Each structure stands twice: as structure tokens, then as C-alpha cells.
Amino acid sequence: MATLTRSEAEDRARLIEVRQYAIDLDFTGGEETFTSATTIRFRARQAGDTFAELRPTAVRRATLDGDDLDPAAFAEGRIALTGLAEGEHELSVTAAMPYSRTGEGIHRFTDPADGLTYLYSMCCMTESPLVYAAFDQPDLKAVFDVTVTAPEDWTVLGNGVATRVDGEPGRWICATTPPLSTYLMAVVAGPYHSVRTEHAGLPFGLHVRRSLAEHLDKDADELFDLTRRCFDRYAELYDEPYPFDSYDQAFVPEFNAGAMENPGLVTLRDEFIYRSAVTETQRQTRGVVIAHEMAHMWFGDLVTLRWWDDIWLNESFAEFMGYQVIDDTTGYEPWNEFAVARKAWGYDVDQRPTTHPVAPEPDAVPDTASAWLNFDGISYAKGASALRQLVTWLGEKDFIAGINDHFARHRFGNATLADFIGSMARASGRPVPEWADRWLRTSGPDTLTPEVTDGAGEWRLRLQHKGGRPHRLTLGAYDEEEGRAVLRERHTLDLPAADGTAEHTFPGARPALLVVNDGDLTYAKVRLDRASRETALRVLPTLPDPLTRTVVWGSLRDMVRDGELDPLLYADAARRLLPDEPATALVESVIGFASGQVAGVYLAGRRRATALRLVGDLAAELLGPATTDPTRRLIAARAAIGAATEPGELRSWYASGTVPGGPHLDPELRWQLLHRLAVLGATTREEIAAEAARDATAVGEEGAARCRAALPDEEAKAAAWEAMFDPADRLSNYLFLATAQGFWHPEHEELLTPYVERYFPAATALAARRGHTLGVMAGRYAYPAVLVGKETARLTEEWLRDHEPVPALARGLVNQLDDMRRALDVRRAFGNTSAVR
Numbered sequence: 001m002a003t004l005t006r007s008e009a010e011d012r013a014r015l016i017e018v019r020q021y022a023i024d025l026d027f028t029g030g031e032e033t034f035t036s037a038t039t040i041r042f043r044a045r046q047a048g049d050t051f052a053e054l055r056p057t058a059v060r061r062a063t064l065d066g067d068d069l070d071p072a073a074f075a076e077g078r079i080a081l082t083g084l085a086e087g088e089h090e091l092s093v094t095a096a097m098p099y100s101r102t103g104e105g106i107h108r109f110t111d112p113a114d115g116l117t118y119l120y121s122m123c124c125m126t127e128s129p130l131v132y133a134a135f136d137q138p139d140l141k142a143v144f145d146v147t148v149t150a151p152e153d154w155t156v157l158g159n160g161v162a163t164r165v166d167g168e169p170g171r172w173i174c175a176t177t178p179p180l181s182t183y184l185m186a187v188v189a190g191p192y193h194s195v196r197t198e199h200a201g202l203p204f205g206l207h208v209r210r211s212l213a214e215h216l217d218k219d220a221d222e223l224f225d226l227t228r229r230c231f232d233r234y235a236e237l238y239d240e241p242y243p244f245d246s247y248d249q250a251f252v253p254e255f256n257a258g259a260m261e262n263p264g265l266v267t268l269r270d271e272f273i274y275r276s277a278v279t280e281t282q283r284q285t286r287g288v289v290i291a292h293e294m295a296h297m298w299f300g301d302l303v304t305l306r307w308w309d310d311i312w313l314n315e316s317f318a319e320f321m322g323y324q325v326i327d328d329t330t331g332y333e334p335w336n337e338f339a340v341a342r343k344a345w346g347y348d349v350d351q352r353p354t355t356h357p358v359a360p361e362p363d364a365v366p367d368t369a370s371a372w373l374n375f376d377g378i379s380y381a382k383g384a385s386a387l388r389q390l391v392t393w394l395g396e397k398d399f400i401a402g403i404n405d406h407f408a409r410h411r412f413g414n415a416t417l418a419d420f421i422g423s424m425a426r427a428s429g430r431p432v433p434e435w436a437d438r439w440l441r442t443s444g445p446d447t448l449t450p451e452v453t454d455g456a457g458e459w460r461l462r463l464q465h466k467g468g469r470p471h472r473l474t475l476g477a478y479d480e481e482e483g484r485a486v487l488r489e490r491h492t493l494d495l496p497a498a499d500g501t502a503e504h505t506f507p508g509a510r511p512a513l514l515v516v517n518d519g520d521l522t523y524a525k526v527r528l529d530r531a532s533r534e535t536a537l538r539v540l541p542t543l544p545d546p547l548t549r550t551v552v553w554g555s556l557r558d559m560v561r562d563g564e565l566d567p568l569l570y571a572d573a574a575r576r577l578l579p580d581e582p583a584t585a586l587v588e589s590v591i592g593f594a595s596g597q598v599a600g601v602y603l604a605g606r607r608r609a610t611a612l613r614l615v616g617d618l619a620a621e622l623l624g625p626a627t628t629d630p631t632r633r634l635i636a637a638r639a640a641i642g643a644a645t646e647p648g649e650l651r652s653w654y655a656s657g658t659v660p661g662g663p664h665l666d667p668e669l670r671w672q673l674l675h676r677l678a679v680l681g682a683t684t685r686e687e688i689a690a691e692a693a694r695d696a697t698a699v700g701e702e703g704a705a706r707c708r709a710a711l712p713d714e715e716a717k718a719a720a721w722e723a724m725f726d727p728a729d730r731l732s733n734y735l736f737l738a739t740a741q742g743f744w745h746p747e748h749e750e751l752l753t754p755y756v757e758r759y760f761p762a763a764t765a766l767a768a769r770r771g772h773t774l775g776v777m778a779g780r781y782a783y784p785a786v787l788v789g790k791e792t793a794r795l796t797e798e799w800l801r802d803h804e805p806v807p808a809l810a811r812g813l814v815n816q817l818d819d820m821r822r823a824l825d826v827r828r829a830f831g832n833t834s835a836v837r
């Protein structure tokens with residue numbers, strides 16, 4: 001299959017303009033394929049050659065301006081259109097198209113709970129040609145007229161409101177859309193359960209497969225309430241009215257992303273419809289995703305990037321607005337979670353060799369394969385941090401004025417970074433292009449390292465600034481009084497756009513704790529001076545502002561990753577300080593790092609055992625009678641299960657169906673628990689099968705696959721390996737993921753060592769066979785990341801040197817190698833001695 005290059009897209013956009021897609025989809029033809037009939041009406045501005053894209057199983061009929069196309073015109077996923085005369089044209093293609101099990105194109109899912117089948121489309125970024133014939137690039141917008149034939153008892157949803165055709169059972173017609181980019185076309189079809197309402201004169205809907213109906217019904221009020229709040233807030237901020245005719249949110253199975261911003265028909269992963277208990281942070285994240293996707297209706301859908309070098313502009317903007325609008329309209333405090341989780345993702349990605357500027361130069365994104373790689377922590381979290389810094393600098397009023405200028409100029413069209421910067425500069429009168437050069441065209445985080453000294457009646461700060469971005473940030477100076485941190489004063493500091501050392505003098509004695517970037521308004525790695533670090537490790541939970549505590553925990557995390565703080569000291573700090581930490585999002589994230597990275601990767605042997613014990617002790621304390629908040633108890637139960645090294649307590653919870661004092665074991669917790677028992681060799685195939693029979697759902701199937709792969713015996717590992725990598729490719733995206741998650745564990749090192757070498761050819765072949773999504777998954781989840789060692793690093797290095805995996809996997813391997821080297825450095829820095837007893 002050919003990959004579209006930027007220069008091909010530019011040529012095509014010069015040659016043609018597209019007027020309309022008329023698409024007719026028939027989903028009544030069996031389990032393997034559906035029929036797609038597309039007519040594209042377009043105009044050539046001059047005589048010339050071009051091509052459309054389609055990736056069919058078989059072409060049934062194809063005509064250009066009424067004449068049959070030569071079958072030789074179809075090759076490599078393209079339809080050659082040669083000798084076009086200037087003027088109007090009509091391309092018609094009818095083809096059998098493959099259903100997918102990887103979440104790309106038209107994904108087909110049969111629910112094990114009741115045998116019902118569900119479909120949904122995912123066209124982003126390059127998968128439209130798996131659904132319909134298309135000039136598949138974002139700047140060739142056209143109106144869409146979609147009709148669908150489906151089994152009679154199904155519901156069909158499209159970008160425009162879908163209605164049944166009178167007298168034709170199973171036939172649906174979707175209202176004509178405004179001009180859309182091809183990657184935004186969407187259709188959802190199946191016996192979905194729907195809840196509908198109306199708001200601001202528009203139909204709103206929520207949809208989910210029937211086996212989750214009761215769980216959607218339970219949360220429908222909350223979801224609609226959130227949706228309305230977001231909608232009203234955007235209506236208040238933006239001059240441009242909501243651009244589409246409806247707002248449906250379909251929660252669909254085995255979805256790869258969090259959600260997708262199809263105009264009028266957002267698709268979201270159906271894990272957001274909870275059948276088991278979740279934490280407040282998870283609930284808040286669902287709200288942020290709803291707000292994020294709605295932000296895209298304007299930024300992304302109404303005004304769309306011209307080429308994929310501006311993915312960040314789409315995603316950073318939606319990410320920023322998603323958090324801001326949830327902050328504005330609900331009781332949640334989402335910026336804490338942003339600081340603790342999303343930004344950590346951004347910093348991690350930004351320190352890898354594969355990092356890139358937030359806004360890459362167009363030449364750095366020469367084709368769609370390279371664009372795919374930029375859906376990462378830079379384009380989302382770092383970009384949103386940069387926008388937050390821009391808003392801090394411009395003020396919200398000018399920022400929104402700039403946005404409105406941008407929408408007005410480019411509505412239903414396409415725009416570039418230069419257009420966006422132009423609108424911001426016009427609205428604010430500030431030198432935004434210079435800001436953009438520093439913030440958006442550079443890569444890597446700046447580092448801010450303070451040094452504090454005492455003088456006579458004053459204290460002096462030397463702030464070393466590595467990296468060239470300008471920052472507006474806050475310094476927080478705290479005193480320690482009776483074991484508590486008390487805010488003395490805050491100072492706003494403007495750091496110039498230059499590498500160097502800033503010196504400042506302040507009256508009074510030196511503070512016990514100095515926090516650089518207090519309130520987390522900028523994006524930079526910040527260090528604590530030695531005395532501040534010691535103070536922090538005593539009084540951290542008493543710092544009054546959760547964002548301050550987040551910055552301090554983030555700094556400690558960074559120091560662990562950089563080999564400057566013993567990982568065991570981090571685990572020990574978590575053990576001592578988290579019981580008094582009021583912000584549950586912070587508790588959740590610090591435990592996650594302590595058990596995932598610290599115990600899972602940065603420590604080995606006795607030190608690893610010590611870290612697991614510390615997490616286990618912490619969890620036990622948090623599960624004590626003093627903790628009544630169900631979210632904290634749930635976080636603690638999950639931590640206890642993950643850190644268990646003996647099966648005794650887990651077995652008794654499993655038998656009684658509850659953690660003493662709560663939570664009760666709901667299906668998700670039961671599977672997590674059984675997975676840990678499997679890792680410890682304390683369950684059997686029979687018990688796993690019995691649990692799967694008890695929970696005969698998709699989650700149950702995934703849970704059972706994860707557990708079977710986690711059994712510590714040769715037969716189990718061999719079976720899991722074959723399921724993942726055998727060319728029969730029987731596993732869906734989700735079942736592949738579950739099996740990969742079950743497979744690798746540091747506890748099984750001996751059993752798994754032979755698989756390290758086998759991984760590279762197997763993953764490379766899989767990624768070449770199964771496309772982008774499985775390529776990403778193979779690199780991210782099926783890699784032996786927990787078998788930290790020079791041998792794993794050497795094999796990865798050699799494979800990358802001597803072979804050429806597809807870009808999605810190659811990027812994954814480069815990142816894994818970098819993480820592996822970092823882990824080896826951290827292990828080397830602190831040896832295998834125990835700093836904590």
C-alpha cells in the first residue's frame with residue numbers, strides 16, 4: 001500500500017477540488033466483507049493525472065465519467081485517474097471491503113455476552129480508503145451524502161442525522177453534511193442501545209452496545225449534564241455557532257484511541273461506560289475527554305489542518321480546552337491530573353531520542369507514515385502546556401479573541417500554524433511569532449535548577465536555566481512551622497529566552513522550601529535544592545496547594561529517572577507521605593510510578609522486593625478503618641493486588657468476594673486479582689475458565705487471555721506467544737493487548753529469556769502484516785521491557801541496525817531501547833544495595 005506524501009497531496013490539491021461524496025454502504029452481506037459504493041463529484045482545474053485511494057477486497061465496478069476503468073488502474077491502494085480534462089468529473093466505485101478486527105476502517109465486533117454484532121468506523125488518519133473511495137487528504141473537503149443498508153433491527157448513526165427510509169426496512173439516509181475532511185467521515189451501525197435528549201435545539205444522543213445498557217442508563221444524566229455544560233461553555237466562548245446538526249456520542253467496543261472527534265458523531269471507547277467501580281480521577285478523565293472531543297468540533301472539524309505537520313495544533317488545542325472547560329464548568333480540578341499524569345507523559349517523551357518540536361517543520365512530516373508517529377505526548381501534553389503558557393502570557397481574553405478571528409477566517413476550510421499565529425498576534429498585538437519560534441519549533445524540556453544561599457537579612461537565588469524558552473512562572477517560598485509547610489510568599493518571575501543563570505535577592509531568612517514553577521504554569525523540568533528536598537520529604541503533604549505538591553512529586557520522579565535520587569527513597573517517601581496526602585489523583589499517580597517504574601523496572605532483586613513491600617505496607621495502611629473514601633480504598637486495593645508477592649491474602653479476598661472493609665470485588669477487580677495470582681503461580685487454568693464463565697463478556701475474554709498468558713509455565717507462555725504472533729492473526733486488537741500484558745513479568749525471567757530473541761523477528765513480521773495499530777501495540781506492549789538487561793538492549797540495538805521494521809514498530813523499539821538504557825543507568829547509579837530497610 002502506497003503512503004501519501006506531502007508533495008503528492010499538494011499537487012492533488014492544486015489540480016482538483018472535490019464537491020461531493022455520495023456513499024452507499026451495505027452491511028447485510030456476511031461476516032467478512034461489506035459493500036461500499038462511492039460516487040465522487042470533483043472538478044479538475046486543468047488537464048492532468050491524479051489518483052484516489054481505496055483498499056478493497058475486490059472491486060466490482062468502477063467508472064470515470066461513465067466509462068469503465070481499466071482494472072490495471074487499481075494498484076497499491078490507489079486508483080489511477082489519468083488524462084483528466086479540465087472541468088467536472090464523476091468517479092464511481094463499487095467494491096467489497098474487508099471488515100477489520102484492529103479498530104481501523106469498519107471494525108466488526110461480536111459481543112460474547114449476547115452474540116450481537118456491532119460496527120463502527122475509524123477513518124483517522126489514513127483509513128478512509130478502508131471504508132470508501134476517497135481523495136484522502138485533509139484539505140480536500142467536500143459535502144457527504146451517506147446511505148446505509150443494515151439488518152432491520154439495527155440503529156445507524158452518521159455525521160448528519162440518520163433517519164430510516166420509509167418503506168425500505170433496514171435502509172437509512174444521513175443528512176447532507178457541511179464540507180468535511182475525508183478522515184472525519186463516520187458511521188456507526190448495530191443493535192445499539194440509545195438514550196436521547198435535545199439541547200439548544202439539537203438532538204443529543206448516547207449509544208452503547210446492549211450488554212452495557214444498564215450501565216449507560218445509570219450514568220446518562222451525568223453524561224448529558226457534562227455534555228450540556230461543555231456545549232454551553234463553548235457557545236459562550238466562541239462567536240461561531242456549533243457547526244453541525246446533532247451531537248451523538250457512541251461508546252464503541254475495542255476502540256484504539258480514547259475517542260475520535262467525528263463531526264456530530266463522536267466515538268469513544270466503551271470502557272468509559274463503567275460496570276465496575278472507578279476512581280474520581282477516572283470519572284474526571286471521562287469528562288475531560290468529552291470536553292476535548294467537543295472542542296474539536298470547532299478546532300479540527302470546522303477549521304482543519306492543511307497537512308499533518310499540524311496535528312499538534314488540533315490536539316494541543318483540544319487538550320488545553322478540554323481541561324480548561326472542565327475546570328470552568330464542573331467541581332473537578334482537572335489541572336492537577338494534567339500536571340501529574342499528562343505532563344509526565346510529555347516530559348518522558350520529550351527526553352527521548354525520538355522527540356520532536358511541538359510544531360515540526362513541514363519537511364519533517366513528508367508523508368502520512370511519519371505523521372502517524374506524532375500522536376504522542378508532545379502533540380498532546382507538551383503542546384497543551386505551551387498553549388497554557390501562551391494564555392498565561394497573553395491573557396485569556398486576547399487568546400479567545402485570537403481563536404475567534406481564526407474561526408471566522410477559516411470556517412469550513414483549512415489553516416496552518418502561520419494562520420493561527422497570525423490570528424493570535426492580531427488579537428493581542430504581541431510578538432507571538434517570536435514566542436512560537438522558541439516554544440513550538442524547539443524540542444526537549446528546559447531545566448531549572450535553583451541554588452539558595454543565606455545572606456545578612458536576605459536570601460539569594462541563583463536559578464540556572466538550561467534551554468532557551470522564555471518562561472513566566474511563580475516561585476513559592478515556604479517556611480516549616482511545627483512540622484507543616486506554611487506559605488511565606490510567592491513571586492512572579494519572567495525568565496528571558498536565553499540559556500543562563502538568573503540571580504535574585506529577597507529579604508528575610510532563606511525559606512525551608514523553595515518551589516520553582518509553583519502552580520505549574522510553565523513546562524520545564526524543575527529541581528529542588530538540597531535543603532528544600534529534605535524539607536519536602538518531611539512535610540510534602542502539608543503544602544497547601546495540590547498543584548505545588550504535584551510539582552514537588554514531579555521533581556522527585558524526574559530525579560529518579562535521571563539517576564539523581566535512589567528509587568528506593570522515592571518508594572519510601574510514597575510509603576511515609578501518601579497516607580496524609582489529600583489529593584487522590586496524586587496518591588494514584590505516585591503509587592502508579594512507585595509500583596510500575598520503580599519496582600517494575602528501576603529495581604531488581606532484594607531492592608525490588610523492598611519496594612514492593614513498601615507499596616504493600618502503604619496499601620495496607622490505606623485500607624485500614626481510617627479510610628472511608630471509596631476512591632482511596634479502590635486505589636489502595638489495586639495497589640495491594642499489584643504489589644502482592646504472596647498469594648495468601650489475595651486468595652482470601654477472592655474467596656470472600658471482598659477486601660475487608662471494601663471495596664467488594666467487582667468484575668474488573670476480580671480479574672486484576674486473578675491476574676496477580678496467575679503471575680504468582682497461585683491459580684489454575686480451571687479457575688481462570690470458571691471466572692470466564694462467570695463473566696461471559698468481552699472484558700471476561702480479555703481477562704482470561706491475560707491470566708492464561710501470565711501463568712508461569714512453558715505451555716502457557718508458548719500458547720500465548722502463538723496466539724500473538726502466529727500468522728493466522730486470530731486476535732483482535734484488544735485480545736492482543738490483553739495477551740501481551742499477561743505475557744511479560746519480571747517474576748518469570750528464567751521462563752521468558754528465550755523469548756527475548758524471538759520477539760524481534762516475530763514483532764517485525766506482525767507489524768508488516770497487521771498495519772499501524774498492531775505495529776504500535778507490538779512495540780509498546782509486547783516488548784520485553786521488564787527484562788531489563790544489557791542483553792535485551794544489545795538485541796534491540798542490533799535489530800534496529802540490521803533491519804527495517806515498519807515506522808510504527810521502529811519508533812516503539814527506539815523508545816524502548818532508550819527506556820532500557822535509562823533503567824540500566826538508574827540501576828548502575830544505586831547498585832543493588834538497600835538504602836531503606
Ligand SMILES: [Zn+2]
Nearest residue numbers: 292296315318
Ligand atoms: Zn483530540
